[in-house]
Structure formats: structure tokens, C-alpha cells
Amino acid sequence: MSRVGVVALNTFREAVRDRVLYNLVFFALVMIAASILVGQVSIGIEEMVIVTLGLSAISVIGLLIAVFIGVGLVSKEMDKRTLYALLAKPVRRWEFLLGKFGGLVLTLTVNTLAMAAGLFLALKLVKTSADILEASVLVAVYFIVLKLALVVALALLFSCFTTPLLSILYTAGLYIAGLFVTEMRNYQSETMSRVLQTLLRWLSYLLPNFENFDVMAAAAHGRVIPRALIAQNTAYAAVYCAVLLAIAAVIFTRRNLK
């Protein structure tokens, strides 16, 4: 097996043995079960509530895991010195990074699929009309996974050179900023100089655009999500992650450990 794969599987194993993870996933499943009840309270939107509440729970739990474990991927190994013996082996630093990234993304994918299974089960139980398209919900779940991968890449990058607390702040900050990219791009103001407005526009392209992955409304209202978007988002996530990982590799390869 490739060295990247070895590190990845070990990272996955670490996550699986972490009890906090189970609790979080369990919590998400409870939320989905609760959504069935909540749906009964409102008129005419039972399925919508299950889809929106379910997707929200999956997204939030996934983000929590991605950020909190992601920021420790490298820094924890450096602090605890578990990394020292490993780097003396014939493994390159970038292989280590890629393995950590892959391991956490694998963990998140498995968790997300587990939660999505709960969601589909809930939908099956309550199905009253043909409005909700399972396919769209599935695409929404896939986009959540893409989004999480991007967040992990961000967290990993920060983990290579700064403390966990700061990494959390930066990653969360970039995530939230990435949700308002469209507004940034179209910001018109009389008071702001042309230069600043142009800078803001460039910034809007530079930031990771998390709006791309937001299809909850479409999934909730049973609208078809175009195939082209699926391909484009996959490409966007892949390329952006690659860029972030490359930068992380450059930083980490030169880093003197303590």
C-alpha cells in the first residue's frame, strides 16, 4: 500500500476510536428523528422540515468534526511528538500531509453517509407527496462532503504553522466569509473608492466559495440539481484543495520541528 494510504488509514483508525465522534453522529441522528416530530407541528411542510433539519444537522456536525479535528491534524502530532519517529522513516513530509488529509476526509465521508442514511429513512417513513426528490437530497449530501473536504484542507493548512486556537478562528472565519462571496463581488457603494471595490472583487474570487455548495433550498423543494453543477463543484473543490495542500506541503517541508 502506498505510504499516503498507510497514514490515511491510521488517521481514520484514530478517528474511529474517538468516542466524541460517535456522540456527535448520534446527536445528528437524534436531530433527524426529532425532525419527524417537528414536521407534524407545522402545516404543509412535514417533508421540507425533515430535509432542511436533516441536512442542517449533517452539515453542522460535519463542520464541527472537520474544524476541530482538522486543526489538530499536524499541530497535535508536532506538540505530542508522535511525529518524530515517523519522519525518520522513509516517508516524505508531503506524503504524511496527504495521508492525514485523506484520513479525515474518509472519516467525514463515512460519517456523512451514516447520517444521510438516517435522513433517507426518516423521509421514507413520512413520505406523503412526491414533491421531494431523493436524488436532489443525495446531491445535497454529496455537496456537503465536498464542502467538508475543503474545510479540512483549510484547517490542515493552518495546522502546519499556527496554534489550534488560531487555526479554528481562521478556518471558521474563512468559512463564513466564503458564504458571502456573491455580496462581496457585487458590492456597490458610492463611498468606497474604485480601487477598493476592485480589490473586494478579486478577494471574492480568491476566497473559497462555499455558496457553490448550498443547494438545501433546491433539495427541500424537490428541484432537480443540474449535472453540470455537480461536475463543476467537484472540480472546484478538487482544485482548491490541491492548491491548499500544495501550500501546506511547501510550508511543512521546510518547517523545523521543535
Added chain:
Amino acid sequence: MLCALLLGFFGLWQLQHAIDAQLAATHQEEDNLVLRSGPLLKAMSLEYAPLTADLYWTRAVQYYGNKHAADQTDIELLWPLLDVTTTLDPNLIVVYRFGAMFLGEPPPQGAGEPKRAIELLQRGIRANPEYWRFYEDLGFVYYFGLKDYRSAANAFLEGSKKPGAMIWMKAFAARISEKGETLETSELLWREIYNSSSDPSIKKNAKIHLQLLRARADCTQLNSIAAEYQKRTGHYPRAMRELVDVGLLPAPAVDPEGYAYTFDAEGKARLNPASPLFKEQSNQQKIL
């Protein structure tokens, strides 16, 4: 040990009743919607706007239900709640339909803000241009709420062109532009609402309106029978029995709730004060 725990919880349960009673006495029901800005809430919801929309919709339904159950007529928060909800998720069809009904209706059924209802519906049409029922609701509000028959006819006409629109949309357009408000048209409109809606509040409201319209029609008919009676006997009837005795009616005429109609001092037919419909009618007439 287990006993102690059970005792403890039982005690807490009783205490809670006492506390609730105490609070209910002192508590003043203050409705407040602190954040009314749809765009702000949308920004705050990050990517979870549809979920927040669900929450606000639930809140709106609860709000209306509570007010209605308590017989309170001031439902000024309905519009802000629906405004926020539709900004968060412009595709929640049920919200627009609910809003059209209960914003447009005069109190105590609704908020008595037909202009807001129109605004809401137009927003709904912009976000969901192919949904023809909004035009039906629009025509409805123009007809009943604003008595603007030209706009109502236009709305029905526009809506009739949308995919899936029922044939009677065109019929309504023609009828209203020709005759304005008629009893028959009104009845047909309410019946259509009653049949097509799945919202229990809307259905209930439609039913009451249909019953009142029926009562009005009945009273008109009874008045002409009373006139006949007058011709025969020289005075107006005072009770339904008199008409039956003379043979003008096979049995006492009853309203849709089963209460016999009565006659007032001038011999005009009207609803029995004991009938629940009487209360509804006087509610409506209070506003006029």
C-alpha cells in the same frame, strides 16, 4: 435510593405546576418579533436559511392559532412573520397562500391588510412564476378585500394562461369583469378555495363564508315568501311556523348549522341568534 429519586421528581412536578400558575397570573403575554429584517436574518442564517424559514413559518402558524383561540383580533405580527419567512425561503408556497387569506381577511378572521396580502402574493409570483394559484389568490383578495373588480378580473385572466390553470379561471375573469360582485361568483370562489386547500385553517374559514353566503341567499328567498304571505294574510310573519301552517313551506327553513331562521319586527328573515353563524355574521358586520 430509587424511591428518593422518584419522590424528588414527583415533588418537582408538583412544584412546577405551582410555579406555572404563579407565572401565568403575573405574566403578560408580550408578543414580540425583535428581528424583523428578512435580509438580516437571511445573512445570519448562513447556509441554513431554509431551516430558519421553517422555524419562522411554524412560529407564524402558532401565533395565528393562539390569537384565534383566544379570540384576539389584533394580529399585527402576522405580516412581519410572513415577510421574514418568505424572504428566507421564497419558494414556500403554503406561506403565500396562508398569508393571502389571513392578511386579506378583515378581523377577526384576519389582519385586515389586503394591500399587504397583495404585496406578499406579488413576491410569491416573482419567485414562483409558474404557479397559477397565486393569481387565483390575487384575484380573490382584489375581489373580496379591495372590491377592485377590474384588477380581480385581470388577475384571473393572467392566471388562466399559466400551465395547469383550471378552466374556470377564464370564466371568473369574464364574469367579474362583466358583473362585478355577485352572490354566485362569491360562492364559487369560496368553494374553490375550500376544495383546493389542504390547510385546515383556510378550509374552516372558507366553510364559514360559504355558510354565511348560503344563509344570505336563504334569507332573500324567505323574504320573497314572506311577501307572498303578506299578500295573503295582510301582515308579515313573525315565526317560521306561520309559513308552514299556511302551506308556503313544507317544513321550517333551517340555516346550514341546523337552526331555524327567524323573522325580525319588520318581517325580514334573519339568522337565529342561537346559531353560531349569527355570531360570525355580526363579527363581519361590525367592521362594515
Added chain:
Amino acid sequence: MATAAIEIENLTKDYPFGFLHLRKKTSLEGLTMSVEDGEVFGFLGPNGAGKSTTIKLLVGLIFPTAGTARILGKSISDISMHADIGYLPEQPYFYDYLTAAELLDYFARFHDLPAQERKARVDRMLKKVGLETARKIQLRKYSKGMLQRVGLAQAILHDPKVVILDEPMSGLDPVGRREVRDIILELKQAGKTVLFSTHILSDAEMLCDRVGVIVGGKLRGVGAPDEIVGMKAQGMEILFEYAGASAGLQCLLSKATQTGKRYQLRVAEGDLYATLQQLGSAGAKILSVTQVKATLEEYFMHLVEADRAQAPAVEVSGK
């Protein structure tokens, strides 16, 4: 074709610190030395002297500011070299959610060993370091001594030609120390090259073919323990009792250290017999004659004090 197993040339490591990283702390300065094939080499020095820094430079955890080094002919920046070296970090810590067997298996996978071979080696290693019974217990439950042994196991698992150990005896009880010593001797017998750093001078004397003493980032002396110490041989020491008051002995007595009736006198090796005769004929009772070897410790302390005299000691570790 005798390239040394480890060749170090002018290896230097500076750490910038202070405001805007303008100041520099030199952790290692111009280290030049080599470790021959098959020898056991001890790195000695006080805390912060640069021993760990040197080892981390060799293993690729930190990067030199200047200078080069080669292990088995390959540059330290060549990752393929890592296949032939084993490294035990100082105060090792491993993934605590793994068991010893899992950890060793994990590390073994980086050495391209087929599955059968891997399993066999892991078993052998666990037995060798005495962790057979604890193999299924998660590392979070291990004592320090046990962790040290796991660390040793992972360092020699893949049968490397060069083994580099950073403070392998630290934190071990005497039994543990003995076990590590035995393993190092075994490695020597198997023809491996061993480089290790330590504070414990007696261990260095016992195990090493050669030692290098680093103080204040500079190499102060390299050689066999005897040689180094031999540079400061102090001659012979005579222990004797004398109660008399011979005038002829006064000169001698004044050079001796007196405790009651006993005297300790140091003489150069060449003067030994003459002095003994003199004492004997004066009626002194000779108790013992021993060769005074400066211990490694004295040599060590001497160097440390000399270094401290030069520069005020700021024990800033490179960590």
C-alpha cells in the same frame, strides 16, 4: 572503501529569536566528526549542549543553517537514506490509541516489508524488548519505561545498519538501563553502527568505542574514553599512615592531604618507587597505591566550567 557510516562536516544550526527574529542563538557550531562503520559512539554533553540538535539534524527533523552530513554515503536530505537508519526520539510518545503491536505494524509498513515478514518481525521485536505480554494493551496505559522499549523496538524493527538513539536510558530504572545496554551490545555484535547521546557517563565509558564531548554547541574532544581521559592522567596516589616527625619527610608531607594520621600523596608515575622507598625507610605504613585516572566526569566538568567562564551560561534548549 572505508567511508564512515556517519560523516559530519561543519554542521551548524542557528535559531533566530527575539523581536522580529533578529537575534540568533547558535545551537550547534561547525561540528565536524565521523562515526566509523560498526562502532558504538557516545555523544556526551550537558543540557542544551547540542546533542539532540545534532541528532535531529541527522534524522531530518530540523535543517542545518550550514554544513553537510552523510549517512552511509547518502546526504541527510535524501529520504531513501531513512530506510537504513533507526531512530529513537528523546522522551518518545506514540499514538496512545494504538497497541504496541499495532504501532510496530504501522511503522513497519513504511519499510516495504511483505505482510508475513512484517508480522514475524513485529513479534520478534516485542519479544526482544520484553513487551510480549503487553502487546494488546493500548499505549496510553504504558509506563515510561515501556514506552522507551517500544521506541527502541520501532527503531530496530527493520534491521537498519545505523541506529541513532537520543537519550535511550533517560527515565529508566536500573533494570531498564541494563536491558538497553544489553541491546546496544547486541547491535554492536551484529555489526551495526550505533550513535547515542547520554548524560550518564558511566554508561558511555562502558559501552562506547569512542565518545564525543559537546559543550556549548562545540565539539570539545573526540576519542576513546581512555584516550580522552588519558590526556589528563594524574599519576599515582599513595595512601599511608605516619605518626612520626621525620624532618626528611617534611617536604613530602607538606604536599600531601592529611586526615588525622592518614596522608594522601600524589606523585608522578616516574617518581613512584623513589617516594615509596623514602616513605618505607621513614617508617610510614603504606596502605594503598592506586593509579589516579581523571574520570570522564572530571574531564567533563572541566570542559563545562571552561565554557561557562567564556560565556555566561544561558541554558536555552533548542526546543
